Amino acid sequence: MNAPLPGAAVAGLPATAATLQLQVRGLRLEAEGVLGVELADPGGAALPAVEAGAHVDLHLPGGLVRSYSLAGDPADRRSWRLGVLREAQGRGGSRSLHERVRVGELLTVGAPRNAFALPAQASHVVLLAGGIGITPLKAMAHQLVREGRSFALHLCARSPRHAAYAEELQALVPAGRLHLHFDGGDPARGLDIAALLATPAAGTHVCYCGPAGFMRACAEATAHWPAGTVHCEHFKAPEPTTPALPAGAFEVHLARAGLTVQVQPAQTIVRAIELAGLRVPTSCLSGLCGACKVDVLEGEPEHNDYILSDEEKARCMTVCVSRARGPRLVLDL
Ligand code: FES
Incomplete structure (x- = not known):
């Protein structure tokens, strides 16, 4: 999830067994509005092992806690890389990171968790990223390349300026497997997700992550895929499609x-x-x-x-x- 999750506010939380104190080693503009944050152990120790698709909780200045996917190569234990989209209308987590975090600063970071694991049993994986949803899928691409597995990565963005990590992915992903789709802000001019996913192929799994409209389109396009072959991670809870039932005690x-x-x-x-x-x-x-x-x-x-x-x-x-x-x-x- 790359992905500002709506986190619980925890003021001044000290590092515990479940958290790490990591140093901001680098800040870099990865795309329009996307800040790349590189975190490492201040003493240079190896970071805990992570799986592709994992995310961590970041304890931000002002007491906010937000979860972000790890976008780097999971095998690289020297640093963790996050990509954070500035959300002007958000609840303040991404603004806090963009405006207040500085290189050299120490941040409290939760232990990695993974609710979006790369399907180990797939013979081919279709990775579908909408905008900042590329972060967990980029980590998956690193792992799939290293393991020599079959995959295709589709990155959908408004324009090349908005496509985080595009250059790095072009260098990483073997020729013909990376597909960049730019819609100029009109999804109707972008990737035809329904057509792409119209026919499930045996052994193929789909992993997708992106904003709400993108998630809906992917969910609809994969509704007929076999159980267990479709995997996704939401940035935030989808709008309910039916009114909630009254909850009982x-x-x-x-x-x-x-x-x-x-x-x-x-x-x-x-x-x-x-x-x-x-x-x-x-x-x-x-x-x-x-x-x-x-x-x-x-x-x-x-x-x-x-x-x-x-x-x-x-x-x-x-x-x-x-x-x-x-x-x-x-x-x-
Ligand atoms: S606190 Fe995140 S799933 Fe419950």
């Missing part, structure tokens, strides 16, 4: 803590647990990042997230947005 038992909490209709499970004095790790609070993923030991969740696969939904849930279908859940907490 239910009970959650935390098996390891030996505690039972009541979740009220207007409450999230995360909030009910916090009110009981315990804390679940969270970041986006929108069902997008996986920070609050918990194993379900009993009961049937109502999944309201945008990241869990069907296989994951059978055993776990995100407690920031998901609820219970019945009167009780037992969680591995």
